[in-house]
Amino acid sequence: MSGIDRALFIGRFQPFHKGHLHALKWILSREAEVVVAVGSAQYSHSFKNPFTLGERLEMIATALKEEGLWERVILAAVPDTDGKHSLWVQTVVSLCPRFRRVYTNEPLTRLLFEEAGYEVVGIPFLEREVYEGTKIRRIIAEDAGWETFVPPAVARIIREIGGVKRLTELVKLESKGIDK
Amino acid sequence: MSGIDRALFIGRFQPFHKGHLHALKWILSREAEVVVAVGSAQYSHSFKNPFTLGERLEMIATALKEEGLWERVILAAVPDTDGKHSLWVQTVVSLCPRFRRVYTNEPLTRLLFEEAGYEVVGIPFLEREVYEGTKIRRIIAEDAGWETFVPPAVARIIREIGGVKRLTELVKLESKGIDK
Amino acid sequence: MSGIDRALFIGRFQPFHKGHLHALKWILSREAEVVVAVGSAQYSHSFKNPFTLGERLEMIATALKEEGLWERVILAAVPDTDGKHSLWVQTVVSLCPRFRRVYTNEPLTRLLFEEAGYEVVGIPFLEREVYEGTKIRRIIAEDAGWETFVPPAVARIIREIGGVKRLTELVKLESKGIDK
């Protein structure tokens, strides 16, 4: 695997926002090719994970094509393993093109990949307090100027699929502690 | 969804060969964008499904980049639902970017999508008796001039991952009727 | 499906109480036939879901037979999909007789069925603060006059299966935050 010139960038991308785009550009400045792996792939319709995998793949692919970054990216998807963490790294390996290095700021992802012998690199996120998933989902739910936080393609798709109404409902469920 | 200008092309791609490439070009001559969905995503290391999803995504992405077709494609993956066929179409919908039309020659896929109200289009495969997955896997197992049947990127990756040895072993298991 | 004169009434029915019976009668005053779908079908032996699906089916069937409502009802069961909400509506459709309209007060059920294009109708529950599942389960756990809250058949079955002792234990686990 020594000759593989490809890195893994893993996240939930709920939704894919400008902080993610900034991070991806930084990784692409260091790596020839990047596997963007969409995590928690099986979940949707909760405040934490509002969008389906299909919706997230469409957002990311469309945004990266518009940004001219698509040529050096391969999209992949990885489900959560419901607490079976000892299988998670091998699950990622089975589902993704080969990679040599992992980019993540998520501590458990780091722990698991380091135990498996991988090099893990932290990401200098863009204005972390601004471009943060939970915050952006709340702003979408209120339909209050959220379009500036995401690439244009992502904003367009969220509009088309009724994502604002969905998040408005999900934030209500969240506040009542209801999870079906 | 009426405005969606995207089609679905679904297959197992074990491996992605020139017949698939030919079919994809034909679909791209009719559609603006194509979701290439890799089916039976969870299986590998059997004669029918020798390659992991990650290996197949790497083969397809690399081949399409070399062919200059990547810009109008989005890769996705769909697991088999183990006989729970009534959930399969919705599983595909959840895991893939939106699409308006389905291209397949697989009869059960056609039946399920037609029952769900989708337009399904058959594919004029290139020399079907030559470019056929089972046959190509047997030729790889014998390591007998198989490279001409697949795009150069696919041949390179099969070599790198030890795919010939793997298929040689799997064809032996197949012939003994052994499936672990 | 336009000719289907049947509605869906979905709930966990832990247990089936007089509020549910009241709601069902109201729905039957508007619909020719009702599918009573028992949700969270796979769970039992927790304070939130004390009774097995089999126990709940027996309670509901016996109560509806005694009430003379059985002739216009079909019982069905639906498991939770563990956060895979994008598959939930199709799961319900696969597991239940055809229906044209959905009766529920549960917000996520409403959201999911509305996104799938179904008409969803709210239910005027009987004295919601009295006939409320959590409250009734607590009263059963204390064995304090709970029989008046449920149909006679439900009370009889809860006694027969040792449901009071079970709830007494489960409420203790709940208060300690223990869930095996």
Next chain:
Amino acid sequence: MSGIDRALFIGRFQPFHKGHLHALKWILSREAEVVVAVGSAQYSHSFKNPFTLGERLEMIATALKEEGLWERVILAAVPDTDGKHSLWVQTVVSLCPRFRRVYTNEPLTRLLFEEAGYEVVGIPFLEREVYEGTKIRRIIAEDAGWETFVPPAVARIIREIGGVKRLTELVKLESKGIDK
């Protein structure tokens, strides 16, 4: 459980035909109430299991209502456990109202329930060589006078859901040995 006056009748009911109806009447001549448990609940769209659970529940409920047998029946459903046979009896017990006796001609069902200590009773099927699921499915696939083999309600529902076309396609897949 000694006082329970209820029996279990388990089958796949693909579809529910006059042989099943005859068997149910015979069981009802001996038992006060019968749980009709629909097995292989999760499967559909194969030649062996063409109809979804929802379709089968609708067929059985509608037929039994028309026959005036509904009052003494409770419908339930049981999935296959994919070879985990040691959990199957307890799965049935969890998903069904309490029962004291099991009616079946299926040898593995008999073995498992007998090992668990249940009384198992064989069923005198009506003209077994005529009313046999596989044969009836083939006749439906050919659309050749199949209505006489099933209750009128079942025939009507099969027509409404496009069951003849579905079986025509599935029998073709069966003959090619294709199972997606």
Next chain:
Amino acid sequence: MSGIDRALFIGRFQPFHKGHLHALKWILSREAEVVVAVGSAQYSHSFKNPFTLGERLEMIATALKEEGLWERVILAAVPDTDGKHSLWVQTVVSLCPRFRRVYTNEPLTRLLFEEAGYEVVGIPFLEREVYEGTKIRRIIAEDAGWETFVPPAVARIIREIGGVKRLTELVKLESKGIDK
């Protein structure tokens, strides 16, 4: 099963500490043979369940061999059933050698086995406030004299597999409420 002279001792053993060893010796003073069943078998890499099943089996087996207790023990493992509690006792029965009596202080385990007709015996734990799993995991995370709480074999294995570093990371995730 009346002649079976074997008991079940069930726990998560995260990790196997001197309190567990003390309890096992007490059970062995009353029983001819003991099945030590490792629960929550599928989980690892969380603060509540840091060690894999394999690591726990190795710790217990090595400790019991060094203690001279191995000859009268059989190790087994039982996964959680994710809220499907009605299947749990039968799952244990299927996965473990036959046993006649259950030793546990866990209330839900007691409830489930008692409903299934088993005799359940409480365990006089050694200085419960000292030998308590959560407390011992915190002390390991701080690497502060934890070796005295566990058998020497367990301490050695935790060192070898990097268990201190793992727990140090997991306690941080726990305190942030992060669970991947």
Next chain:
Amino acid sequence: MSGIDRALFIGRFQPFHKGHLHALKWILSREAEVVVAVGSAQYSHSFKNPFTLGERLEMIATALKEEGLWERVILAAVPDTDGKHSLWVQTVVSLCPRFRRVYTNEPLTRLLFEEAGYEVVGIPFLEREVYEGTKIRRIIAEDAGWETFVPPAVARIIREIGGVKRLTELVKLESKGIDK
């Protein structure tokens, strides 16, 4: 892991017969300690896999204790992964104590462990045509002098659990091609 002086011996052990015992003794003549891993752990009550995991663990543990081999063995269990072969080696690693070398004659097990970088050693089975699982199961089904093929403890347990009757029934199902 370099210091680990332990090997893996993996099989289905349906049942554990004298060929397995012979093989284990041979492995123990070369290794300090052996993990005996019972494969296809979740299956039972089919002709290929008649005995539950619990029954197999009891047979193996009792036999090895009587043979005086228990002190150098650790029992473990591994489920099949239903065709997800790319996760199988890591599943074994997660569920078993650490091991350095794998003993097996099963070709797919060999392929998967070799691809993962393990040393795999073949086993010189005792009179392979005599001590072969399928053949021994047929002889048990006929109750024709099978006790000489298995260790005394195994024979005793098969008698106690009604294993002969079970196999007699299962061989009938097998011959009819019935698998529930």
